[in-house]
Every structure is written in C-alpha cells, then in structure tokens.
Amino acid sequence: MTMFSSRNWREYPQRYRREASKFTKSGKVYFPKRLVDPETGDREQETVVLPDTGKIVTYTVVRIAPAQWGDEGPYALAIVELEDGTKVFGQMTDCNIDEVKIGLEVRLEFRRVQSEAAHGVLSYAHKFVPKWY
Amino acid sequence: MRDVYIVGIGMSKWGEVWQQSLRDLHTDAALKAIENAGVDHIDGMYTGCMTGGMFIGQEHLASLLTDYMGMSGIPAVRVEAACASGGMAIRAAFIEIASGMSDIVMASGVEKMTDCSGEEATQALAAAADQEYEVFHGATFPGLYALMANAHMAKYGTTRDMLSAVAVKNHHNGSMNPVAQYPFKVSMDQVANSVMVADPLHILDCSPITDGAAAAILCTKEVAKATGKPYIKILGSGAGTDTIQLSQRADLTTIKAATIAADSAFKMAGKTIKDMQFAEVHDCFSIAEIMVAESIGKFEPGKAGPAILNGETALDGAFPMNPSGGLKSKGHPVGATGVAQIAEVYKQLTGQAENGRQIPNSPKIGMTQNMGGSGGSSVVHIMEVA
Numbered sequence A: 001m002t003m004f005s006s007r008n009w010r011e012y013p014q015r016y017r018r019e020a021s022k023f024t025k026s027g028k029v030y031f032p033k034r035l036v037d038p039e040t041g042d043r044e045q046e047t048v049v050l051p052d053t054g055k056i057v058t059y060t061v062v063r064i065a066p067a068q069w070g071d072e073g074p075y076a077l078a079i080v081e082l083e084d085g086t087k088v089f090g091q092m093t094d095c096n097i098d099e100v101k102i103g104l105e106v107r108l109e110f111r112r113v114q115s116e117a118a119h120g121v122l123s124y125a126h127k128f129v130p131k132w133y
Numbered sequence B: 001m002r003d004v005y006i007v008g009i010g011m012s013k014w015g016e017v018w019q020q021s022l023r024d025l026h027t028d029a030a031l032k033a034i035e036n037a038g039v040d041h042i043d044g045m046y047t048g049c050m051t052g053g054m055f056i057g058q059e060h061l062a063s064l065l066t067d068y069m070g071m072s073g074i075p076a077v078r079v080e081a082a083c084a085s086g087g088m089a090i091r092a093a094f095i096e097i098a099s100g101m102s103d104i105v106m107a108s109g110v111e112k113m114t115d116c117s118g119e120e121a122t123q124a125l126a127a128a129a130d131q132e133y134e135v136f137h138g139a140t141f142p143g144l145y146a147l148m149a150n151a152h153m154a155k156y157g158t159t160r161d162m163l164s165a166v167a168v169k170n171h172h173n174g175s176m177n178p179v180a181q182y183p184f185k186v187s188m189d190q191v192a193n194s195v196m197v198a199d200p201l202h203i204l205d206c207s208p209i210t211d212g213a214a215a216a217i218l219c220t221k222e223v224a225k226a227t228g229k230p231y232i233k234i235l236g237s238g239a240g241t242d243t244i245q246l247s248q249r250a251d252l253t254t255i256k257a258a259t260i261a262a263d264s265a266f267k268m269a270g271k272t273i274k275d276m277q278f279a280e281v282h283d284c285f286s287i288a289e290i291m292v293a294e295s296i297g298k299f300e301p302g303k304a305g306p307a308i309l310n311g312e313t314a315l316d317g318a319f320p321m322n323p324s325g326g327l328k329s330k331g332h333p334v335g336a337t338g339v340a341q342i343a344e345v346y347k348q349l350t351g352q353a354e355n356g357r358q359i360p361n362s363p364k365i366g367m368t369q370n371m372g373g374s375g376g377s378s379v380v381h382i383m384e385v386a
Helices: A005-010 A012-017 B022-037 B052-056 B061-068 B085-098 B118-126 B141-156 B160-174 B188-193 B221-227 B256-269 B286-295 B304-309 B326-330 B334-349
Strands: A019-023 A045-049 A053-062 A075-082 A087-091 A105-116 A121-130 B004-011 B044-048 B076-079 B104-111 B196-198 B212-219 B232-241 B365-372 B377-385
Touching: A005 A012, A005 A121, A012 A019, A012 A121, A053 B141, A053 B196, A075 A105, A075 B141, A087 A105, A087 A121, B004 B022, B004 B085, B004 B221, B004 B334, B022 B052, B022 B061, B022 B104, B022 B212, B044 B061, B044 B085, B044 B334, B052 B104, B052 B118, B061 B076, B061 B104, B076 B085, B085 B104, B085 B212, B085 B232, B085 B334, B085 B365, B085 B377, B104 B334, B118 B141, B141 B196, B141 B286, B160 B188, B160 B286, B160 B304, B160 B326, B212 B334, B232 B256, B232 B334, B256 B286, B256 B365, B256 B377, B286 B304, B286 B365, B334 B365, B334 B377
Parallel strands: B044 B076, B044 B104
Antiparallel strands: A019 A045, A053 A075, A053 A105, A075 A087, A105 A121, B004 B212, B004 B232, B104 B212, B232 B377, B365 B377
C-alpha cells in the first residue's frame, strides 16, 4: 500500500512511542488509541505507554510473502499479550523462525518495518524479538 | 414486515475466466437469474462487490451493471462488507421487500480477480484487514487465519487431519458442481503435502482467486406464486460485526460476528440450530469452516474438527456442510460468494442440485453463513421450502 508521508506521520505516537488510550471509567487500555471506550462509551481517557515485554498468544510463519517483504520471507507474525494484558500484533525478528511458539517471551524493539521506495518513506514501529536475545 | 421469497438464481462461469470482463460475468449471472425466476422486470438491484476499484480500477458498479443488463434507470447500489458483500446484498434486498418498498429485487455479487497480478490481488484482498496495524506489519489473509488456526489447535487439540478433512470433503462435493473452479477430488495426503503458505495452512487449506458472478431474485409471495417457478422462503436474516483487527478480540478461537449473525437470524426465524438440516458456510480457509461450525452453535467449541473428520458433515452425514463444494472447490470471487451460497441453498431446497450433489431425503430447511475479512463481519440467512 502506497504510504504517503502524512499518513505515516499521523501514526508516530502509536508506532514510535507505543502510546495507547487508557479510559477513566473502565481502566481499559486500547492500542492503537481510539476516541471512545467500546465497552462503556466513555470518552475520558489518558495516554499511557505500553509495556515493552510480553508473551506470544499465537503466531504463524508466512512462507509466501507479499512482494514488499519478498526478500525477508519466510517471516513470523505474532499476537503478543503484554504485561498489562493489552494485545499487539507484529512481526518477529532476530530469531530462528523454528523457535517461535505460543508462550515465548518477547521484547518489543523499535525497528524499520517498511521502506516504501516510490515515495521514499521509511516506516518504523515495534517488532518482537525473543526476550533472551 | 412482509414475507420474502427467492424465486430464481443465476451463476456465471467461475474460475480464471479470461474471456469475460466484470460486466460480462455479472450480466451473464443476472440475466440467467431473471430467466430462471420467470419475472419480466426487477424493481431494483443490490450488488455485492468487495473491491472492483482495486482489482480492475472500476467503481460505480451498480449503474454500469444495470446498463449492461439493459435495465438502466432502475435504482441500484453496490454493497460492501469485504468477503461478506454478497450476503449483505441479499440482506439489503430482503429488507427492501420486507419493508414493502419493492416487490421484486435482484441481489447479485461479482468479482473479477484475475485481471491483475497475483501481487495486486493479494494487496486488494488485504484491504479487508486493518491496513495500519495488520497489513503494515506484513499480514496476509492466510497469515491471519493461520494465527487463528494455531490458537485453535493449541486450545482444543485440533489436528492437521481435521483441517485436511475440510478440504477433502469440500473438493468431493465440488467435483459434482458444474460451476466449480476446481471440480476435482483431493486426498488427505495431497492436502498435508501441498505447499505451506502460512503455518499451519497449506495451499490446499486455502480458497482460490476466482472470477465469477451470482444473482438471486427476491420477491413477495404473490410474485413468486405468479411465476409458476419453484420458490423458497427466507425465514431469517442476521448480521453482526466485530473488530477487524484480530489481536483486539477477546477470543481468537471463535468468530463472534458469526455468532451474533446466527443468533439474530435464528431469532427472526423462530428456529434454532437444531432445526437446520444443512449449511453453506464461509470456508475461505479450512480452519474457518471448523470455527464457523462452532460459532453458529452447531458444535461445541473444539468439537467441529472431530465431527468433520468423522464424516458428520459429508453430503450423506447428519449435517451436510458446503454441499456446493464451498469456497475451497467452487472458488471464491469474494463479492459473489455470499450470493452463490444462497443459490446453492435454493438448489438444494428445490431439489435441483446437479450430478449427485443433492442432499439425500429432500432437506426442508437450511442456512448460509458468509464472512468478511478475518471475521470482522458476518451475515446469516435461514431458508425453508415454501
């Protein structure tokens, strides 16, 4: 997907700083940020920063990758439950894909996710690495 | 609310149909449906199409398509809910007739997926996932269903054989369907040894990229009777939504939108899952059929896989699922799929399923379940012999 710079820039708080919404009434945390708490309809919230460790709740290894990631395939994708219970999705890196499994403890690191050649936009966000790495 | 009936259906050729454009495919299915129904006009049309814009750069479809059907002037609109677009088009037509606003409405669906590269098609399909928080990280559709498959296997002990059994059964049924894209049988070994796409899903766990269209004529009882053609009654229509981002769901092993849609359709119909005799469900991937069978309440969580493996959902089983061959064998032109499911139920309930695909003992009641994306939307219809 063509990534114009404004579209990329708008995501900086989430992608660069892991900012999430914590709603006042429910105390629930949502990532990415949203305007309304889906459970209570509450609009009052504060910005919190997500923890940077958690464990894999499910994963897959993409063997047939979109052209954008063609050179990096096969790569692992995972849904990780962070220490505060929030779940985030992302790519695994710096690991042997055969070692990726449910329950694996990971750390979120700030990495380059995409380089969009046509518009020269480099997009950064979290990737997961094994915690011991 | 008025009662709503289906009095005719039409299907184009399905597959890699290089000879036909999107408008030709749709015109073919639409005119067949009108002829099959024996009506002399339609009051309006709802067309399901996921993304003509991304596949062939064509939006504003409903006007284009009514024009090529020779029916320019009638009100028509395109309906979109990713891969559930077709089912939602049926629902829109249902509502228009139930409301009393129109007497005869066409619900159709179309997708032209092979006029672009495989890469572009993958990108177009990925638009049904969260672009900023899934696709951005390299998610593919097989990848998203693979995430659910691994979670389901870990929680319930669902096995490779259970996944393979879905593909084997659906290809068996599809081998008797004259419009199926892949009308051949596959073995358990062939599925398990086919190329790995996204662990644990192999290529034979996945539905294909397909060109195709389907159409159905919905109408009042008076209209249906007057045609002299076989017709069925829509007893219930239900739809539901959920987060499109998979990671935001509380439970990765169930499709909540399908549960909501089914519950709502059953309530309208005054029926339960126990009353259903067969179902056409959204098997975009083998794991999807297992999860949907549980989400609509047919099997307890974790029990659908073993039931499918034991043949309970075969054509001659206690509860046949996907007698058409499903998305797996019949093909999956995304916007058309939900309408084609309805077409199959129409054929089964009117005893017109071809080539030995007819469910034994003339079923009287059946259902469809159509799904968008990784389960962000779902639509269920319940139909009965009129």
